[in-house]
Amino acid sequence: xxxxxxxxxxxxxxxxxxxxxxxxxxxxxxxxxxxxxxxxxxxxxxxxxxxxxxxxxxxxxxxxxxxxxxxxxxxxxxxxxxxxxxxxxxxxxxxxxxxxxxxxxxxxxxxxxxxxxxxxxxxxxxxxxxxxxxxxxxxxxxxxxxxxxxxxxxxxxxxxxxxxxxxxxxxxxxxxxxxxxxxxxxxxxxxxxxxxxxxxxxxxxxxxxxxxxxxxxxxxxxxxxxxxx
Amino acid sequence: xxxxxxxxxxxxxxxxxxxxxxxxxxxxxxxxxxxxxxxxxxxxxxxxxxxxxxxxxxxxxxxxxxxxxxxxxxxxxxxxxxxxxxxxxxxxxxxxxxxxxxxxxxxxxxxxxxxxxxxxxxxxxxxxxxxxxxxxxxxxxxxxxxxxxxxxxxxxxxxxxxxxxxxxxxxxxxxxxxxxxxxxxxxxxxxxxxxxxxxxxxxxxxxxxxxxxxxxxxxxxxxxxxxxx
DNA sequence: CGGTAGGTTGACGTCCCTCAAGTATTGTGG
DNA sequence: CCACAATACTTGAGGGACGTCAACCTACCG
Numbered sequence: 072x073x074x075x076x077x078x079x080x081x082x083x084x085x086x087x088x089x090x091x092x093x094x095x096x097x098x099x100x101x102x103x104x105x106x107x108x109x110x111x112x113x114x115x116x117x118x119x120x121x122x123x124x125x126x127x128x129x130x131x132x133x134x135x136x137x138x139x140x141x142x143x144x145x146x147x148x149x150x151x152x153x154x155x156x157x158x159x160x161x162x163x164x165x166x167x168x169x170x171x172x173x174x175x176x177x178x179x180x181x182x183x184x185x186x187x188x189x190x191x192x193x194x195x196x197x198x199x200x201x202x203x204x205x206x207x208x209x210x211x212x213x214x215x216x217x218x219x220x221x222x223x224x225x226x227x228x229x230x231x232x233x234x235x236x237x238x239x240x241x242x243x244x245x246x247x248x249x250x251x252x253x254x255x256x257x258x259x260x261x262x263x264x265x266x267x268x269x270x271x272x273x274x275x276x277x278x279x280x281x282x283x284x285x286x287x288x289x290x291x292x293x294x295x296x297x298x299x300x
Numbered sequence: 301x302x303x304x305x306x307x308x309x310x311x312x313x314x315x316x317x318x319x320x321x322x323x324x325x326x327x328x329x330x331x332x333x334x335x336x337x338x339x340x341x342x343x344x345x346x347x348x349x350x351x352x353x354x355x356x357x358x359x360x361x362x363x364x365x366x367x368x369x370x371x372x373x374x375x376x377x378x379x380x381x382x383x384x385x386x387x388x389x390x391x392x393x394x395x396x397x398x399x400x401x402x403x404x405x406x407x408x409x410x411x412x413x414x415x416x417x418x419x420x421x422x423x424x425x426x427x428x429x430x431x432x433x434x435x436x437x438x439x440x441x442x443x444x445x446x447x448x449x450x451x452x453x454x455x456x457x458x459x460x461x462x463x464x465x466x467x468x469x470x471x472x473x474x475x476x477x478x479x480x481x482x483x484x485x486x487x488x489x490x491x492x493x494x495x496x497x498x499x500x501x502x503x504x505x506x507x508x509x510x511x512x513x514x515x516x517x518x519x520x521x522x523x524x525x526x527x528x529x
Numbered sequence: 530c531g532g533t534a535g536g537t538t539g540a541c542g543t544c545c546c547t548c549a550a551g552t553a554t555t556g557t558g559g
Numbered sequence: 560c561c562a563c564a565a566t567a568c569t570t571g572a573g574g575g576a577c578g579t580c581a582a583c584c585t586a587c588c589g
Contacts, residue, residue: 134438134442136442136446136527136528137527137528138527140446142441142442142445142446144438144441144442154431154434163439163442163528184427188420188423188424188427191417194417194423195417197427198413198417198426201430202383204434205383205433205437208434208437208438208441209363209373209437210392211441212371212373212437212440212441212444213363213365213371213373213392215441215444215445215488216371216444216485216487216488217365217369217370217371217488219544219545220544220545250566250567250568251567251568252567257445258445259444259445259446260545260546261545261546261547262567262568263545263546263547263548263568263569263570264544264545264546266567266568266569266570267545267569267570269568270568270569270570283554283555283567298365298366298367299365299366299392299393448576448577449576449577479534479535479536480535480536481535489577489578490577490578490579491535491536492536492537492538492577492578492579492580493576493577493578495535495536495537495538496537496538496577498536499536499537512535512586
């Protein structure tokens with residue numbers, strides 16, 4: 072699998088790399104791994120020398136409290152970069168887990184960062200990647216801080232819709248392979264309450280479930296719920 | 301005021317800059333502004349060509365929902381860098397406001413980033429600044445997502461304690477110039493409930509108020525409440 | 530002295546959690 | 560193809576955490 076012909080290259084952080092830089096990137100690729108749904112892609116301590124790029128599928132990072140509760144921090148999709156060792160502050164347990172089956176390219180972290188630093192264009196991409204990342208985190212903070220459960224779930228669905236649109240799909244049918252448990256852990260409510268909310272959103276025709284992994288979204292109604300979206 | 305002799309230089313993102321790089325940084329400094337407590341330091345749209353470094357005092361970034369609710373996103377202190385234009389996703393209202401009187405160095409954003417990009421050492425500092433920033437955001441997400449109000453407030457106090465310790469102070473008396481309203485908006489509860497919680501923390505001797513702007517913290521008891529801290 | 534900003538307290542309502550029972554849907558081996 | 564288990568989802572009743580509203584207190588500042 073060559074980076075030059077990679078189908079997700081346009082979404083990756085090295086999208087602006089020249090062919091020769093791309094060869095360097097490929098040179099520090101240590102593995103291309105397949106993970107089954109639910110498997111641990113990385114944890115907070117081990118593999119700290121690696122950085123991953125999602126080649127296909129979806130994954131999410133999470134943190135654990137010592138009473139067993141789990142908080143989903145963010146979702147990753149094709150082209151997204153994952154920094155396992157940096158995810159967890161101050162000894163907190165956590166990791167990155169495959170939401171669906173997924174394929175991940177693993178790079179040597181230090182080499183990878185050196186390559187980025189060596190090219191002005193790559194540094195620029197990296198900067199704007201971080202600004203984007205920051206925006207996403209800030210939006211999630213608002214979601215958790217001042218939105219009630221319905222607004223937060225709607226906002227989560229909206230984020231999936233938007234990210235899918237960014238990647239070209241213009242339809243209202245989105246890939247949303249989250250179980251109720253994932254929704255609950257992402258917005259900070261219980262699985263049962265997440266179920267009730269999905270149900271009411273469905274009854275109000277905001278969303279329609281199309282199999283376990285897809286949603287049909289009424290974008291207008293969704294925006295009514297999450298005003299600032 | 302010369303950057304070379306700046307007392308907060310060691311906390312700033314350009315701490316690893318050589319003297320000549322520092323002169324460049326100073327060359328793109330457009331102003332050194334003083335803000336009174338409560339004043340708007342920057343908003344989400346205007347001044348997008350600037351980046352600020354807090355020279356003294358405390359500030360916070362916030363977002364507004366159109367129903368008037370306000371969510372505090374993060375706090376900034378001496379040496380922290382503030383990117384006003386990048387703070388707000390997708391047209392959301394918001395800004396950066398002075399929590400106490402504060403002094404802010406304003407730099408031209410593009411020039412500033414160019415200087416950073418031109419030096420390998422500065423790029424490295426910038427990278428680790430972002431990793432730190434990410435960690436902080438992730439911790440806050442956990443705070444808001446799965447902590448109850450008491451745990452969240454304790455965690456907020458803990459974050460202030462930690463950041464003060466990082467800057468040398470080893471005492472249990474911390475600068476905490478937040479009104480109940482700030483606490484409420486930071487952890488996503490109401491002012492009144494924030495007051496009740498501060499009261500119970502005080503009654504349990506976890507904290508003691510020492511004037512309006514200072515707290516004396518029992519670190520051990522605090523850690524009992526926020527287990528993962 | 531009054532005005533203002535900030536903090537406290539109580540009663541009551543709502544949102545969300547908990548527990549428990551039940552119904553799809555999916556997966557697996559015969 | 561069925562039997563059966565495991566996983567995922569739904570529904571209801573009762574409780575706790577947090578919000579709302581209104582009154583009152585305190586410190587500070589002119």
